[in-house]
Amino acid sequence: MVTNLRTCDLTDPLGIEITRPTLSWQLTGTGAQTAYHVRVEPGLWDSGEVESADQRVAYAGRPLTSRTAATWRVRVRDADGTWSGWSEDARFELGLLAPDDWTAAWITHPDWYDEGDPRAGEGRPLPLLQGEFTLAKPVARARLHVAGLGVYVATVNGAPVTDAVLEPPYTDFTRRVVYATHDVTGLLRDGANTLAVELGPGIAHVFPHQDRYMKFFGSKRAPMAIAQLEVGYADGTDDRFVTGADWRAAEGPTVRSHWYGGEDHDARRAPAGWRPVAVRPDAPDVLRSRACPPIRVTERLPATAKLVATDGTPVFDVGTVVAGWAELSLDLPAGRYLRLVPGDQLDAYGRVVQSKPTTGAPIFNTYVTKDGPQTWHPRFRYDGFRYVEVQGLPEHVGAEAVTALVLRADNPPTGSFETSDGLVNDIHTIIDRAVRGNMYSVLTDCPHREKLGWLEQTHLLFDIVAYNYDVAAYYRELLVTIAEAQTDDGLVPDIAPEFLVFDAPFRDDPNWGGAIVRIPWQLYRWYGDRSAMETHYDAMRRYVDYLTGKADGGILSHGLGDWIGLDPSTPVPLVSTWGYWRAAHTMARVAGVLGRDDDAKRYRALCDQITAAFAGTFPESGSQASQILALDMGVATDETALDRIAEEVAGGGITVGEIALPALFRVLGRAGRHDALWRFATSTLHPSYGYQVRHGATALTEAWDGPTRGLSQNHYMLGAIESWFYRGLAGIGQAPGSNGFRRLLIEPAAPGDLESVRASTETPYGKVAVSWTRGDGEYALDVAVPPGSSAEVRLPNLGPDLGLDRHAVPEGAVRLGTRAYEVPAGQWAFRAGR
Structure with a gap:
């Protein structure tokens, strides 16, 4: 079928x-x-x-x-x-492909528009826009095309048109705004209908203020909206209702929203003072349709406890660090002022900790109650938190008053991973939680103080995201945003969209900008999708050529180095030159796949030049990161380097930062040094993942010392071990030369005292699953290969008690060599024992 x-x-x-x-x-x-x-x-x-x-x-x-x-x-x-x-x-x-397909106009509240003042409207309640129309005939089909800046909520007859939230996604709003298309047939009624759009400034319009935290301030676009409702009647005729001068505007109950600092809502306020809207003549030129899953509420986590600080302040604990909304459910009289302070940690007195290096400070949301039962959460921004301090709450209100609504881009989950070791399972959980906490319309580095699309994680950690989520469409959309950020001279900044311009290396580092080259190749390898390479080829080529123009004899000297590494002796030029080499190496492969043979030859020659310069410039000794990157490039000739690094890692002496960390797992995994990686994976000493778990981390943190240091408690940049969990311990990978998991390589390791692993992931052909157990002299490996794929299965060397002569190989498996077998699609059981 x-x-x-x-x-x-x-x-x-x-x-x-x-x-x-x-x-x-x-x-x-x-x-x-x-x-x-x-x-x-x-x-x-x-x-x-x-x-x-x-x-x-x-x-x-x-x-x-x-x-x-x-x-x-x-x-x-x-x-x-x-x-x-x-x-x-x-x-x-299909959506609306040409500008002429739009007859709607961009509109806003007149108090939020002044041609000479981009900050018009700041400090005023958020605008509510509303249009009315009448349907006199039965409707067969209705589509609403809608966009807004910076965040909009659209309703038809009071009902939301979608469960997507925080729309639209990040873009460079001066160049492109994403619209969505919704089937609203079921929301329409005979006779009078109302279409409404409520607006918040979002990250498109970050205004300065003194009382709350802001990462930056500035405006790409002030709040405005556009909507086009196209109705097809049962009699074959059609009609169109659009935003325009006939719409009305009022001030809504949300009196302020700031992307970083918080949101204020007065539930007693009803929309009032309706006035004609202002039609915006300076509207965005380009509307593009949504091409990937939107942000949605993906989990509801009721508070696990209501804590009370030493001064009596109630603090609600949702049990784990998340990103999203803290929702209040109350039954109170009108007029009570509540202040909600979100955070990831508590101080010695039981109050929420906020500071610049953790969440940013101060961040808070306020809510003024109406009378009776009521539910509220922010709608135009989000927070990172585990704890919510609610100031002004009556004493009798219990833990049921707060629920965390967890938000993320709704990329379908695809992976599962579980072992017999509880600590390793917990490490997998905190990494996955941090990915979820930063998987928004771009991949952010933390959901509170930054909320920016730093690019190094998007490609260095592509596989830890892709093993667990279907990101084929999502990553293509990330690439569009990255390409938009590229400058005329070829530079790709460290963040995209580039909402603010950082200085020097924080804007220009090849291990960040290299995402524009690496991601198309990764999409091809993972999903068999060539389209990103074809679409962005010129941008990729311009970036590598930009780096070449900055290099001196093959050495690239600028950049951030091995960010957050524990050994400061790693030279910045060494790390940048490795990033330059990796971009050129990838470019040669991309050109080869696309049949651009001259470019492939040119970039192969560039790789050779960079490799020779690297080998001639940097000594083979040096920091752990220096040696790992040299091994990854294939330029190290010191045969003892691998042994030395494996011994250091096994002893818990890891010193690399986030750039070299994925290479460390890749290099040691390829070399079969799984026992060394296992000892590091199960360590609870600093630095280690286990240290974070044992000290209370519920999501991966920004630094190795995690909860014992005041940095972000929701950061996935150090999560590279997750790729080794899937590829090393579970053994789920691709055979050389395969793309899109057409041909699998199943090669599980069985290091240390690990007794079992069960893992799976969805490939373009279906689910591949691996389960193995060992104990009492027996070993069992079960493999599921999806139809359309085949697999080479390599059994681990299990020692003298489980020799080759005792292997039970399933019928139909073709032996390729020592402990290696070829199998087609199906369920395969391999057994070994005394």
Whole structure:
């Protein structure tokens, strides 16, 4: 059977703008596909019977235009020549592809617009915009295309049009604003209807103020909105209702919202003082459709306890560090003023800790109650917290008053990982929690004081994100934002979007900017998707050429070095030159895949030049990071370096920072030094992941000393061990030369006293799962290979008690060599014992 049909790596997307969308599917059973047949209706494309094992194809039918609504299905043929039945239908709809498709205007509250004053409206309640329209005929279909700046909430007849929140996503709002398309057919009613949009400034308009924390201030765009409701009637006619001069504006109950400092809401206020809106003539030029999952509420965590500080202040604990909203549920009389102070840690007196290096300070939300039962949370910003101090709350209110609404980009979870070792499981949990806490419309480095898209994590830790979440569409959208931030001379800044310009290395480091080269390659390797390499090839090439223009004889000297490393002796030029080499090396591979042979040759020669310069400039001895990066490049000739580093890591003497850390796990893992990595993984001494767990971390922290040091308690940049958990302990990887997990390499390690591992991840072809156990002289390995894939399975060297002569190999596995077997799709059980 054919299942999981997706368009552009999304399920039944609305409002896409790609006119040659990628159509993909998965199979059930174990048979191999030898041909496919795709039909896209109504009459848009019939591929015919195509001899191919591809399960990812580009639409090649009639030209798709704005508002095209299509359904599609696929059938496949197996190796015996038998065709499957047709799959269930999938669908996609195109959005508004041309500027002329928009007849709506950008509008705002007149008090929030003054042509000569970009700060107009600051200090005033947030604007509420409203339009009314009448439907006189039965509606068959209705689509709402809507965007806003900086954050908007849209409703039809008082009901939210979507469960997506904090819309729109980060972009350079002066160049591109993302709109969303929603099916609102079910929200409309006969007769009078109301479409409303409430606005907050978001990160697009960060105004300066004195009473609360702000990372920066400045305005890309002041609050405004645009909405276009297109209605198709049952009789075949259609109508359109749009934002324009006939809309009205009022001040809403949210009296202030600041992206960093907090939000203030007075529930007693009702919208009043309705006035004609202001139509914005200086509106953004480019509206682009949403191309990846939005931010949603993905968990609800009720407070596990109501704590009381020594001064009597109530503090609610939701049990784990999260990012999102603290929701109040109360039954109180009107007029009580509450101040909510979020944070990750408590001081010795039981109060929430806020400071500049942790969360930023002060950050707080305020709420003035209305009368009776009520529920409230901020809507136009978010916080990072575990604890919420609620000042002004009556004593009788219990723990049930506070719930954490956990937000993140709603990329589908794909991975699972569990071992027999509780500490390792806890490390996996805190890394995953930190990824969730920073997976917003961009990958941030912390959800409180920064909320910025620092780029080094996006590519250095791509695999720890991709093992656990489907980020095919999400990472493509990240790339669009990164490419927009590239300057005319080729520089890619360390953050994207570049909402503020940092100085020197904090703006220009190859291990940050190199994301524009690495991510397209990673998407190709992980998902088999060439489109990002094709789309961004010129930007990638311009960046590597920019680095070449900054280099001196192959050495690149500027940058941040091995950030947050424990050994300050690692030379900054060594780390930057490694980043330069990695970008050039990746560029050569990309050019080769795309058939740009001249470029491939040029970048291979550049790699050779950089490698020779590196070997001739930096001594083989030096810091741990220096040696690891040299080994990763293949320029180290000291045969004892690997042994020396493995011994240091096993003894807990890790000194590398976030740039060299992924390379450390990669180099030692490739060399089979899993016992050394295992000893580090299970250490609880500083520095280690176990130290963080044992000292109370519930999400990965910014520094090795975690909860015992005042830095962010929700930071995933040190999470590189997660890739070793999946690739090393579970053994889930790709065979050399494979892309998109077409051919798997299953090679689990069994270090130390580890007794079992159970892990899985979704690939483009379906779920691959590995489970192994050992004990009492027995070893069992179970492997699930999805249809469309095959696998090489390499059994670990289990010592003399579990020799090769005692292996029980399943029928159908083909022996490739010592402890190595080839298997097709299916369930495979390998056994060994006395």
